[in-house]
Amino acid sequence: MHDGAKIAGGLVLFAAVMTSPFWYNALTAAPSAVPAVDPPPNGSKECVEARSYMRANHMDLLNEWREAVVREGERSYVSTTNGRAFEMSLSRTCLDCHANKAEFCDRCHTFMAVAPDCWSCHVEPKEAP
Amino acid sequence: MTDTSRRGFLKIAGLSLAGAAGGSALLGAGGGPEPVVEGLPADPAGAGRRLAMVVDLRRFGHDDELIERCIRACHQAHHVPDFGDDRKNEVKWMWAEDFESAFSSAEFAYLRSDLEGKPTLLLCNHCDNPPCTRVCPTKATWRRDDDGIVMMDWHRCIGCRYCIVACPYGSRSFNWADPRPHLAAPHADFPTRMRGVVEKCTFCEERLARGLEPACVEACANDEIVFGDLNDPGSKVRRLLAEHLAIRRKPGLGTRPEVYYIVEDPQTLIEAAPAAVVTGAAETDHA
Numbered sequence: 001m002h003d004g005a006k007i008a009g010g011l012v013l014f015a016a017v018m019t020s021p022f023w024y025n026a027l028t029a030a031p032s033a034v035p036a037v038d039p040p041p042n043g044s045k046e047c048v049e050a051r052s053y054m055r056a057n058h059m060d061l062l063n064e065w066r067e068a069v070v071r072e073g074e075r076s077y078v079s080t081t082n083g084r085a086f087e088m089s090l091s092r093t094c095l096d097c098h099a100n101k102a103e104f105c106d107r108c109h110t111f112m113a114v115a116p117d118c119w120s121c122h123v124e125p126k127e128a129p
Numbered sequence: 130m131t132d133t134s135r136r137g138f139l140k141i142a143g144l145s146l147a148g149a150a151g152g153s154a155l156l157g158a159g160g161g162p163e164p165v166v167e168g169l170p171a172d173p174a175g176a177g178r179r180l181a182m183v184v185d186l187r188r189f190g191h192d193d194e195l196i197e198r199c200i201r202a203c204h205q206a207h208h209v210p211d212f213g214d215d216r217k218n219e220v221k222w223m224w225a226e227d228f229e230s231a232f233s234s235a236e237f238a239y240l241r242s243d244l245e246g247k248p249t250l251l252l253c254n255h256c257d258n259p260p261c262t263r264v265c266p267t268k269a270t271w272r273r274d275d276d277g278i279v280m281m282d283w284h285r286c287i288g289c290r291y292c293i294v295a296c297p298y299g300s301r302s303f304n305w306a307d308p309r310p311h312l313a314a315p316h317a318d319f320p321t322r323m324r325g326v327v328e329k330c331t332f333c334e335e336r337l338a339r340g341l342e343p344a345c346v347e348a349c350a351n352d353e354i355v356f357g358d359l360n361d362p363g364s365k366v367r368r369l370l371a372e373h374l375a376i377r378r379k380p381g382l383g384t385r386p387e388v389y390y391i392v393e394d395p396q397t398l399i400e401a402a403p404a405a406v407v408t409g410a411a412e413t414d415h416a
Contacts, residue, residue, distance in 0.1 A: 070282045075338055076166050085164035091317040125317040
């Protein structure tokens with residue numbers, strides 16, 4: 001019954017070691033910044049849908065486009081936001097404005113640790129010589 | 130009083146009908162036409178078609194230059210990789226075989242000398258009764274009801290290769306290796322494929338959607354290949370088939386292939402062809 005101090009010290013040491021990664025990151029790492037998305041280099045102000053919708057749901061929209069184009073043969077998409085018609089095409093429409101895939105797609109995907117495999121088949125326009 | 134009330138009822142009924150009609154007309158006018166994408170016809174051709182191809186073998190010589198040109202146009206447009214002499218990895222949408230091999234089921238004997246060993250352009254036959262689509266477990270390949278194209282969805286292909294086994298024409302290829310390092314000039318107009326996916330000719334459906342002819346047809350200057358709608362009695366494919374003897378590959382299998390080959394001898398074309406056919410051949414037939 002004389003080891004209370006040792007036990008308490010051991011517990012404190014244990015807690016310190018276990019939580020050390022959190023302390024280490026809190027004290028040293030730069031605050032993790034959500035990557036900013038630059039406006040399209042071609043100066044376009046209108047996306048196919050509202051910005052907030054695109055940020056949250058572009059993957060669903062792209063899935064819908066894929067089904068429509070490949071399986072239904074429908075290639076034209078009428079925006080519910082601005083009523084304009086767009087071709088449902090990742091390389092032609094999306095990348096027409098957001099020309100830099102590395103900055104536009106990859107930056108957020110890396111931050112979110114997601115790895116969509118769009119580009120294992122679709123060709124990034126600037127890859128073409 | 131019943132008369133007046135009936136009269137009143139009819140009046141009100143008539144007025145409301147007229148109002149409804151006028152209202153919908155106004156609504157229709159207010160909505161305006163559906164916006165369209167430039168260069169992308171709203172409905173380039175419509176449904177109820179049966180797209181087919183006629184390869185006019187009379188116009189193909191024994192030299193491979195024209196065939197090479199067609200294959201190059203197709204493979205370049207669709208990112209078909211070139212593995213050179215590596216036959217194991219070979220991927221092809223369009224290729225050439227000797228006439229006798231191409232039409233092996235016809236069992237030609239004492240074949241006309243100009244057809245012997247004649248390189249014959251081959252591609253997916255876009256069968257009316259395609260065996261490949263029936264075996265696909267994921268519906269990654271299917272026959273489009275509105276134009277008869279046997280389509281592929283490379284997103285959905287799991288690479289099981291049942292379709293390759295089912296196709297009696299060898300029209301399907303499997304990507305055993307990553308095709309990307311073997312592409313001549315990648316462009317953004319068409320996707321590539323990835324390792325583990327089956328691919329084949331799609332009758333250039335992505336070009337048809339833009340109102341263009343298939344790449345191989347465009348590569349031919351003199352109607353060596355003609356493309357069009359068999360359901361349209363006035364189409365050039367129908368005229369060619371009505372006026373010439375055309376054969377199909379392995380018709381006995383019941384796949385109902387929709388690529389036709391005209392085999393009359395070149396002399397017939399010059400001497401006996403009706404003038405209408407020769408001049409008609411100069412027009413372009415937009416599918």
